[in-house]
Amino acid sequence: MKIIELKHIYKDYPLGENVVKVLKDINLDVSKGEYVSLMGPSGSGKSTLMNIIGALDTPTSGTYLLKGTDVGQLSDDELAGIRNKEIGFVFQTFNLLPRLTALENVMLPMIYAHVPKKQRLERAREVLAEVGLADRMHHRPNQLSGGQRQRVAIARALVNRPSIILADEPTGNLDSQSSEEIMKLFDRLNEQGNTIIIVTHEPDIAAHTKRLVKLLDGRITYDEATEKERV
Numbered sequence: 408m409k410i411i412e413l414k415h416i417y418k419d420y421p422l423g424e425n426v427v428k429v430l431k432d433i434n435l436d437v438s439k440g441e442y443v444s445l446m447g448p449s450g451s452g453k454s455t456l457m458n459i460i461g462a463l464d465t466p467t468s469g470t471y472l473l474k475g476t477d478v479g480q481l482s483d484d485e486l487a488g489i490r491n492k493e494i495g496f497v498f499q500t501f502n503l504l505p506r507l508t509a510l511e512n513v514m515l516p517m518i519y520a521h522v523p524k525k526q527r528l529e530r531a532r533e534v535l536a537e538v539g540l541a542d543r544m545h546h547r548p549n550q551l552s553g554g555q556r557q558r559v560a561i562a563r564a565l566v567n568r569p570s571i572i573l574a575d576e577p578t579g580n581l582d583s584q585s586s587e588e589i590m591k592l593f594d595r596l597n598e599q600g601n602t603i604i605i606v607t608h609e610p611d612i613a614a615h616t617k618r619l620v621k622l623l624d625g626r627i628t629y630d631e632a633t634e635k636e637r638v
Contacts, residue, residue: 409472410570410602411437411460416469418455418625429455430466431625437571442597443604444613444633447622454575456622457606461494461573462486474570491519495564495572499579501556503548509535509559510544516567534562538592554585561592565601572596574605578612590615 418430430452437443447453458464459471462478471478473493481489490496503512513531522530535544538558548556557577564572574593578586594615597603605616613619617636621629 408439409436410439410474411435412470412472413460414470414472416456416459416466416471418452418459418464419467429625430459433469433625433627435620435627435630437602437604439570439602440597440600441602441604442593442615442617443620444616444618445604445606445620445622446608446610446613448608451622452625453606453622457573457575457604460571460604461496462490491516492567493570495567495569497557497560497564497572497574497577499576501548501553501560501580503556503559503563505548508545508547509540509551509562512548512559513563513566516563520567530566531562534565535559537565538562552585553581554588557581557585557589558592561589561596565596570602572601572603574603576606576608578607578609586612 413433413435416430416433417428420427420429433456445453445457455464459466462473465479473489478486478489510531513535514527517527517530532544535541538561540555540558540562543551543555548559551559578589581589590612593603593605605612607613614633614635617633619629619631619633620627
């Protein structure tokens with residue numbers, strides 16, 4: 408089942424009197440349960456593509472279908488709903504609210520989804536346990552290590568049972584041991600059936616995934632299974 412279908416996606420940005428063409432004729436399908444890395448040098452368009460997939464930005468032209476729904480036809484409120492329910496975001500900088508505990512941070516997406524409080528608590532505890540933080544639920548971000556903060560962010564991304572987890576340089580602020588632990592967590596989540604797309608510039612991170620898509624100058628130049636998938 409195809410979750411993501413990108414058809415002839417172009418993205419232009421006006422810059423003074425000029426137009427910068429960031430994405431050029433992107434065609435990409437991602438099926439349920441895939442584990443994809445998106446690589447490319449700075450300026451290749453990978454962050455812009457990630458923002459379009461995450462419904463944070465809209466293409467200049469082309470069609471984006473998310474689970475068969477044409478994202479370009481949705482209102483702002485409908486887009487916000489899609490982002491909250493269908494897409495789990497994990498960022499390099501964690502994006503946790505410093506005054507809230509791990510548990511409260513993880514519950515936030517469910518508040519926006521109008522989930523009753525009892526269910527919010529149960530589900531947040533469940534996902535924090537799943538990422539190995541059952542004993543850190545009541546700690547604030549400044550009481551956690553970088554790796555633990557990223558686990559909280561992953562739990563928050565999982566909490567509404569999204570169709571896709573989008574991770575933008577999720578190990579960029581972590582040491583090598585924490586990075587490996589986070590990638591093993593993503594591996595396990597994918598084995599459980601989660602669809603995961605990771606933006607990275609690090610080959611050892613991409614090696615964890617099962618499909619590698621490379622961008623250069625706004626175009627897809629490579630789209631193949633990784634060694635891990637071929638084994």
